[in-house]
Amino acid sequence: MALCEMCGKESQLVLAEVEGGELNVCPGCLKYGTRKKNVNSGMNKSIPGKKFAKIERTEFKVVNNYSSLIRSARESKDMKQEDFAKFLNEKESILTKWESGSLKPRLDVARRLERVLGIRLVERDVVGKVEKQEKQKAAAEFTLGDFIKTRKRK
Numbered sequence: 001m002a003l004c005e006m007c008g009k010e011s012q013l014v015l016a017e018v019e020g021g022e023l024n025v026c027p028g029c030l031k032y033g034t035r036k037k038n039v040n041s042g043m044n045k046s047i048p049g050k051k052f053a054k055i056e057r058t059e060f061k062v063v064n065n066y067s068s069l070i071r072s073a074r075e076s077k078d079m080k081q082e083d084f085a086k087f088l089n090e091k092e093s094i095l096t097k098w099e100s101g102s103l104k105p106r107l108d109v110a111r112r113l114e115r116v117l118g119i120r121l122v123e124r125d126v127v128g129k130v131e132k133q134e135k136q137k138a139a140a141e142f143t144l145g146d147f148i149k150t151r152k153r154k
């Protein structure tokens with residue numbers, strides 16, 4: 001028990017913010033201020049350290065076989081280059097270059113073509129990581145196959 005810093009009454013005190021200052025007040029005087037959260041519970045000490053955002057540069061690129069993909073998308077719609085170009089809102093000369101492989105669509109254009117045509121034209125550029133992933137996958141499959149064989153023998 002302690003004395004309320006506002007009225008002087010002996011009571012179980014609560015830390016409250018009163019007019020910008022902190023006072024230990026009795027429950028009766030609490031209405032004159034705002035109750036402060038218990039600051040000495042130790043919770044504040046365990047604020048999680050700033051998590052360092054894992055910076056992963058994900059690069060995307062237009063697939064190498066974009067020309068055949070665009071051409072086959074057009075052929076599947078049974079369209080002439082002229083009509084297809086209009087359909088895509090592109091110049092026919094541009095489309096001709098795409099289909100001949102002499103011009104690679106820009107990434108944003110390729111993204112739009114993907115949506116319009118429902119094909120994949122953009123892939124994640126993961127050069128250097130692919131080999132490792134495939135090795136891991138192969139190893140996992142082998143282990144699983146091994147496991148099944150072992151089970152069958154029993």
Ligand SMILES: [Zn+2]
Binds near residue numbers: 006
């Ligand atoms: Zn009081």
